[in-house]
Amino acid sequence: GTGRPAHSEALAVLDRVFGYEAFRGEQEAIIEHVVAGGDAVVLMPTGGGKSLCYQIPALVRPGTGVVVSPLIALMQDQVDALRALGVRAGFINSTQDFDERRVVEAEFLAGELDLLYLAPERLRLDTTGDLLSRGKISVFAIDEAHCVSQWGHDFRPDYLALSLLGERWPDVPRIALTATATRATHREITERLVMPRARHFEASFDRPNIQYRIVPKADPKKQLLSFLTQEHAGDAGIVYCLSRNSVEKTAEFLSRNGIEAVPYHAGLDAGTRAAHQARFLREEGLVVVATIAFGMGIDKPDVRFVAHLDLPKSVEGYYQETGRAGRDGLPSTAWMAYGLQDVVQQRKLIQTGEGDEAFRRRAAAHLDSMLALCETVQCRRGQLLAYFGQEPASGGCGNCDTCLNPPETWDGTVAAQKLLSTVVRLQRERGQKFGAVQIIDILLGRRTAKVIQFDHDQLSVFGIGEELSEGEWRGVVRQLLAQGLLAVEGEYGTLVLTEGSGSVLRREREVPLRKEPKKTVASGAASGG
Ligand code: ADP
Ligand code: ZN
Secondary structure, X not given: OOOOOHHHHHHHHHHHOOOOOOOOOOHHHHHHHHHOOOOEEEEOOOOOOHHHHHHHHHHHOOOEEEEEOOOHHHHHHHHHHHHHOOOOEEEEOOOOOHHHHHHHHHHHHOOOOOEEEEOHHHHHOHHHHHHHHHOOEEEEEEOOHHHHOOOOOOOOXXXXXXXXXXXXXXXXXXXXXXXXXXXXXHHHHHHHOOOOOOEEEEOXXXXXXXXXXXXXXXXXXXXXXXXXXXXXXXXXXXXXXXXXXXHHHHHHHHHHOOOOEEEEOOOOOHHHHHHHHHHHHHOOOOEEEEOOOOOOOOOOOOOOEEEEOOOOOOHHHHHHHHOOOOOOOOOEEEEEEEOHHHXXXXXXXXXXXXXXXXXXXXXXXXXXXXHHHHHOOOOHHHHHHHHOOOOOOOOOOOOEHHHHOOOOEEEOHHHHHHHHHHHHHHHHHHOOOOEHHHHHXXXXXXXXXXXXXXXXXXXXXXXXXXXXXXXXXXXXHHHHHHOOOEEEEXXXXXXXXXXXXXXXXXXXXXXXEEOOOOOOOXXXXXXXX
């Protein structure tokens, strides 16, 4: 050692190696704690600067910092970037051949590596354990630590083996890092990785420069186009779609309409994907239309918008994806179009997809939280922060659609009763279940072929909902679903009652609903009248 306090040594490395003048937020406290040999659990949003939290301790402490990361595809890039800064870094994963691995192993054993990135499945191998015990380790960093949680959607069984690190190397500090964790996952990380003495660091999840907006979906591609031309002409951004097909179609549509856009999804060959990603990073105003395969580990500071044309599966996913906007701190927009069909489709995916009952229940709970965020009449940011267990500012954030343009509400109690009693009648009197389209046709008194086929014009509820438009009825269905007063099930998305439905039917509760915008204005509630 130089005899300097750990703190100023860390600061010197920050400046000399990384070229930064000051630590950000909690970085300083975290690094100081780990350099001194303490364990840490770090919860920091994407772009918050997690990497330095283990890279600097690895450089300051004697030995090699071992980084466990599931993002194998990114290791080469990470290592290249570090080497460009003069940091001695290497990785071991399944993409290497035997000789490449031997070189890295030799460097590690010779004490010539500052950082060694490892894929989690390597740690199960005895050979890896032997290798590590023959070298000197400065710190273990467990990146994407939420992968240890069976509650999350990123669960990796290999992460469970990481609990052994503390037993085998009791004197080596461990730092677990994640951007996607609720309080419950945070606790689970601590327990499963067995880090009882770890200090917890929790950076704020607030991204004040991101404006959150969620608009009802009508003609999504057109809505997107007006959003882009009116507010983000010439800006770089990401548009997320659920399927490869809609990625392709949307990218084509934007290109045809004068916006430079390229597709990105797992069905494209690796060369095309790499080329599109490279263009996105290099160029100033490119739009990437992508499935969620795109974005992990991408560090582009000036992404001005993230748009969702389909509903993310969870609030964590939404937060992570929208978090790719505005890392430079400048104003950016998180825009989403969301409709009833999204709910039906996602429920169907959950019910017909793989996974056991417990898995389905969790997926459904994730979706419910996402729906609640979509349908809230309160501050979106407040709801997001509350979801992550953080206290939101009272009185709203002033930078989301519901704050900027408070949604009008109306008393939807009678409408809800009409809709629910239609569901009840069909089920009790006919033993039938139907999806939203048929229920709404009945309420509107439409004699469609399917209504005639099932004699639904004979029901006493036929035509009792003519005071609302079809769009408004879809809004009622969506909001009842989000409030848990109605449920959708099965392959055909049939509507069924929930425990909560009864209280509405018995007139025990009121049902305030958000007003649907009269016309689907381009950017929806925030810019529309
Ligand atoms: P995370 O892993 O939390 O998503 P990164 O570690 O990739 O975030 O950091 C995000 C960006 O912020 C990177 O470009 C990084 O170089 C930059 N950064 C991190 N810490 C600092 C700092 N103290 N000063 C300036 N830039 C920083
Ligand atoms: Zn707000």
